[in-house]
Amino acid sequence: MFEFMKPLRAGAIGLGAAAFALAAPIPAAAQSSPVAAPAADVSETPSADAQIVVKDGDTGRLRHATPEEARALHSGRAQARRAAAAPESRSHWSGARGARLTDDFMSFTVVVKRADGKLVELCVEGAETTAKVVGSAAQYKPATLPTE
Amino acid sequence: MTTIQRFLSSVGVAVLAGVACAAQAATISISSRDPAGVGFNDPTPVAPVGGNTGTTLGEQRFNVYRYVANIWEAAIQSPVTITVSAGWEALACTATTATLGSAGAWNAWHDFPGGVPGTWYAAALANKLSGMNLTDGIPDDGSGFGNVDIKTQFNVNLGNTGCLDGTPFYLGLDGNAGSKVNFAETLLHELGHGLGFSVLSVQTSTGFRLNPAGTNFVASGGLPSIWEGFMFDNTAGKTWLVMTNAERQASAINPLKLAWIGPQAVAGAAVTLSATPSLRVETPVPGVPGFYDYNTASFGPLPTNPGAFGILAVVPADAVNGAGCAAFAPAVADAVRGKIAMIDRGVCGFAVKAKNAQNAGAFGVIIVNNVAGSAPGLGGSDPTIVIPTVSVSQAQGAILKQAVADAVKYGTRSRAGAVVANFAFDTTRKAGADALGRPLLYTPNPLIGGSSVSHWDVSAFPNLLMEPNINSDLTTSLVPPLDLTLPLLKDLGW
Numbered sequence: 001m002f003e004f005m006k007p008l009r010a011g012a013i014g015l016g017a018a019a020f021a022l023a024a025p026i027p028a029a030a031q032s033s034p035v036a037a038p039a040a041d042v043s044e045t046p047s048a049d050a051q052i053v054v055k056d057g058d059t060g061r062l063r064h065a066t067p068e069e070a071r072a073l074h075s076g077r078a079q080a081r082r083a084a085a086a087p088e089s090r091s092h093w094s095g096a097r098g099a100r101l102t103d104d105f106m107s108f109t110v111v112v113k114r115a116d117g118k119l120v121e122l123c124v125e126g127a128e129t130t131a132k133v134v135g136s137a138a139q140y141k142p143a144t145l146p147t148e
Numbered sequence: 149m150t151t152i153q154r155f156l157s158s159v160g161v162a163v164l165a166g167v168a169c170a171a172q173a174a175t176i177s178i179s180s181r182d183p184a185g186v187g188f189n190d191p192t193p194v195a196p197v198g199g200n201t202g203t204t205l206g207e208q209r210f211n212v213y214r215y216v217a218n219i220w221e222a223a224i225q226s227p228v229t230i231t232v233s234a235g236w237e238a239l240a241c242t243a244t245t246a247t248l249g250s251a252g253a254w255n256a257w258h259d260f261p262g263g264v265p266g267t268w269y270a271a272a273l274a275n276k277l278s279g280m281n282l283t284d285g286i287p288d289d290g291s292g293f294g295n296v297d298i299k300t301q302f303n304v305n306l307g308n309t310g311c312l313d314g315t316p317f318y319l320g321l322d323g324n325a326g327s328k329v330n331f332a333e334t335l336l337h338e339l340g341h342g343l344g345f346s347v348l349s350v351q352t353s354t355g356f357r358l359n360p361a362g363t364n365f366v367a368s369g370g371l372p373s374i375w376e377g378f379m380f381d382n383t384a385g386k387t388w389l390v391m392t393n394a395e396r397q398a399s400a401i402n403p404l405k406l407a408w409i410g411p412q413a414v415a416g417a418a419v420t421l422s423a424t425p426s427l428r429v430e431t432p433v434p435g436v437p438g439f440y441d442y443n444t445a446s447f448g449p450l451p452t453n454p455g456a457f458g459i460l461a462v463v464p465a466d467a468v469n470g471a472g473c474a475a476f477a478p479a480v481a482d483a484v485r486g487k488i489a490m491i492d493r494g495v496c497g498f499a500v501k502a503k504n505a506q507n508a509g510a511f512g513v514i515i516v517n518n519v520a521g522s523a524p525g526l527g528g529s530d531p532t533i534v535i536p537t538v539s540v541s542q543a544q545g546a547i548l549k550q551a552v553a554d555a556v557k558y559g560t561r562s563r564a565g566a567v568v569a570n571f572a573f574d575t576t577r578k579a580g581a582d583a584l585g586r587p588l589l590y591t592p593n594p595l596i597g598g599s600s601v602s603h604w605d606v607s608a609f610p611n612l613l614m615e616p617n618i619n620s621d622l623t624t625s626l627v628p629p630l631d632l633t634l635p636l637l638k639d640l641g642w
Contacts, residue, residue, distance in 0.1 A: 088289055089361045092282045096260035098271070099362020100294050105348065106252035107341040107598055109334055109618065113244045113312060119329060121248065121618040123337065124598040147528040148497040 152409065155377035155389060158264050159641060174226040174276075176217040178210070179233055181293060187236025187304055188213075198320015208319040209236065209331075215321050216335045220343070223626050223634050224642050226276035232342070233293035236304040241311035248317075248329060249302030251338035255295065256348060256362060257282050258371050263641075268349035268358060268373045270342070272297040277641050298342030300335070325620070337618050340626075340633055344640050345614050346602040349373040350388070353595055355396030367393060374640050378410040379589065379601075382582055400600050401593035403522060404607065407586035410639025416628040417587040421580050422609050423573035425453045427540070429548065431567040432558035436551040439574035440544045442514075445526035447499045448533040451512075453571040457536075458511050460567045461487040462552050470495020476508040485509035488569060490549055493518040493539075499528035502537045513537040514569070516545030521593075580608025587632055590616055604632065 090098040111121045180188045190206035200215075202208035213234055220230075233254070239247040253270035262277035263269055275281050275297065283295035293299065306329065307316025318328035325333075349358035350365075350373050357370025376388035381399040387409070388396050399406055408414070426439035444450055451457065461484045463472045473496035476484065489505040493515050502513045512535050517524055523539040540548065551567045558565030581587050588605035590596075599616040611619040613626065613633050626634040634642075 085291075087361075087363045088294070089363060090255065090257070090283070090286060092257075092260065092286075094261050094278065094280075094282075096257050096274070096278065096282050097360055097362075098255055098257035098260075098274070098282065099358075100255050100289055101253060101362070103250065105256075105346075106250040106299065107338060107346060107602070108250040109248040109338060111246050111248050111312060111329060113315060117327070119315065119327075121329070121334070122599065123341075123603060123616045123618070124596065146524055146526070147499070148494070 152377070152380070152387060155264075155387070156411070159374070159377065159639075171225055172227055174221050174224045174230055176221050176230045176232060178213050178217060179231065179293065179296070180210075181233055181235035181301075182206075188234065190236075194319075198318070198322040198324055200319050200321050202319075209317075212319055212321065212331050212335060216332055216339060219336060219624055219626070220339055224276075224343070224637065226272070227279055228272075228275040228281050230272045230275075230298070230343075231296040232298045232300060232339070233296040235301045237301050238305050239301070239303040241303060241305065243310055243313045246303055246306055246312040248306065248334055249300065249338060251298060251300040251335075251342045252346065253297065253342055253344065253348060254293070254299040255283060255297060256358075258360065264374060264377075266371050268371050269641075270297075270344040270346070270348060272342070273344045273374075273637075273641055298339065300338060300342065302331070302335075323623070330618075330620070332624070333613075333622055334618055336624060336626075337613055340614055340637075341602070344374075344637055344642065345633065347373050347375045347379075348602075350376065350396065350601075352400040352601050353397070353597060355391070355393035355398075355400070378408050378413075378639055380407050380409045380586070381405055382407060400591055401595050402591050403593055404588055404591070404605065405582070406589045406591045406601070407582040407584070408589055408636060408639075409586050410636060412635035412638040413632050414586050416632045416635035417578060417581050418585055420610075420612075420628040420630065420632055421578040421585075421587065423575040424577040424579040424607075425609065426572060426574040426577075427457070427538070427569045428572035428574075429551075429567060429569050431551055431555050432565050433551045433554045433567070436547060436567070439572070439577075440540055440548070440569075441523055442538040442540055443523035443525050445498060445502070445515075445528070445537040445539070447526070447529050447531075448502060448535055448537050451536045451538060451571050454573065455571045457569045457571055458486075458488040460490055460514070460548060460552050460569055461510075462549050463489050463491045463505070465492065472496075472501035472504055474504065476504055481508035486511060488512040488514055490514045490516055490545065490552070492516050492545075493524070497528050498526040498537065498539075499530040499533060502533050502535065503530055506533060506535050511535055514545070514548075515539040516549065517542040580605050580612070608632075 085102045087102055088100040090100060107123050109121055109123050111119050113119055182188050185191065188206045188210045190204060192205040193203060194205050194208055200208045200211050202211045241247060255271035256268050257271060257274035258268050259265055260274050260278040260282060263274060286295055288294045305311040307314060316328055317331035318325035319331055321332060323330065356365035356367055357372060359366045359370050372389055379388040381402060382405045383402055384395055384399060388399065391399065427442050428439055430437050463480060463484060465471050466473065472491035484505060485508060487510060489510040491501045491505065491513060498515055505513045515526060515537065517539060520542055523541050526537060526539055548567060555565035555567050578585050589601055590603040590605045591600055603616040604612045604614050606615055606617065608615060611621055613622055613631050623630055625631050
């Protein structure tokens with residue numbers, strides 16, 4: 001005998017339902033859905049030797065960025081790059097056709113720490129849906145399971 | 149020859165065409181996007197953990213990547229190096245929630261040599277089947293990683309204040325993550341998506357497909373994903389390959405009805421998935437005995453399966469307080485004492501109903517759903533509840549409640565007929581498979597973007613790597629009898 005813990009995995013269902021509730025609906029009348037906005041600057045790649053200066057909030061003078069600030073800037077650039085990237089069509093001499101995709105095609109794993117300390121990991125798709133789930137923790141957490 | 153047979157035959161031909169040049173073990177190359185001092189380059193000294201001998205945080209992070217890549221290399225074959233771009237970035241998080249990371253195919257191809265014509269594939273698989281790197285010679289898009297097969301990124305701040313406070317990634321390789329987030333397991337799952345465990349080119353919310361240029365999901369003229377010929381809806385009686393947009397849209401939210409019919413995964417399911425845990429009901433009432441699905445509660449003890457539950461008794465409706473929401477009247481308490489109290493959902497919390505039943509002397513509780521659909525998970529908490537509580541669907545609950553009333557006349561003068569429920573495994577059904585033993589894809593209603601369809605269903609037992617939830621009891625096995633990840637990928641052509 002063993003203790004059975006997963007007849008239907010209720011927690012997962014409730015968690016997922018909450019995630020969906022936060023996702024924007026897609027108009028039924030839409031005939032074509034761009035997978036992302038047109039590409040902006042995608043050439044700005046963090047480099048290991050980049051000199052980064054910031055304007056100090058207290059003195060108003062320019063100074064070298066702290067490691068934390070540099071990381072934040074790099075992250076911001078990366079996020080902007082992700083948000084802006086649109087698919088790019090590809091072709092190959094063999095006749096193959098394809099595309100470089102975007103973060104909207106990515107699978108994201110999000111984690112929620114429940115009140116009892118247990119971690120619940122859920123795999124969802126697209127940066128926008130993920131950001132809504134993570135950014136709405138206060139709404140999200142209680143809906144993990146229905147209570148009545 | 150049926151449509152399904154034609155599709156499977158075409159996939160088989162495509163796979164055979166690639167066999168001659170694809171029989172070598174895969175090589176996975178990992179390239180970093182991290183700047184100095186960040187991610188893989190983080191010089192923070194750390195102690196060895198769980199078999200990871202790296203001496204800096206960055207080194208340990210890379211070691212996990214390499215460890216997981218090695219697992220995949222041992223499992224799949226390809227003559228073309230699989231390229232993975234890795235970055236550690238500040239992803240969205242709060243003190244209690246966080247984006248752990250993401251991954252996916254960064255390029256996709258159709259109409260390449262060795263593939264099913266007019267069909268989208270993830271880049272790594274397209275390269276394997278064609279025997280060449282299809283992005284060779286294509287200028288980079290300016291990002292520095294535009295031509296990779298798989299893009300990954302993970303949260304560099306996890307565990308810091310404001311980002312799942314105090315709960316970092318576990319960088320050990322032994323699975324003993326404890327209260328931390330098991331990075332190896334998470335990465336193993338995400339790389340699975342990147343290698344092709346995803347419907348990828350179908351917008352599940354609309355049923356639209358990706359156009360041949362790969363730039364838009366379109367109502368007509370889109371190309372199918374290689375997944376679609378393997379996705380059979382038991383309600384519609386056809387695969388996604390031959391469905392309309394509306395039919396695909398409906399199938400994506402058709403719980404427990406969308407099966408994967410690829411022969412490798414079906415064969416694997418037969419030796420991987422267990423019998424379905426159920427309530428086994430016995431009663432003299434005709435037509436009622438059999439197995440009923442149930443779900444569990446977050447409060448009280450979990451039921452033991454197999455194990456005894458008890459004789460069912462029905463708590464009557466209460467128009468004033470709600471069924472089971474107030475202390476039971478003496479007559480009701482007499483009816484449920486020593487039995488399993490069946491209580492309709494509604495008005496008050498599940499835990500309130502369970503506590504009232506416990507106070508009345510019940511040995512257990514069955515919450516009957518008050519809306520259509522499957523048996524709900526029961527949330528709530530009350531540490532004083534010591535009897536097990538489970539739920540059943542509205543439809544099955546109605547059958548059981550009627551049976552309790554009908555059973556009386558089947559008894560003797562001294563002992564009324566009864567309905568008895570016990571926990572048991574239904575050996576005629578595999579947990580997570582349809583009636584024919586074909587593993588089910590995850591199709592909850594409402595839709596969960598990205599989770600729906602591109603994972604195994606959560607009813608699978610034992611837990612599988614490619615379920616939408618990454619469970620703590622997983623191993624790093626990708627094959628039967630522990631897992632079905634690799635069989636599905638082999639159905640695709642891996």
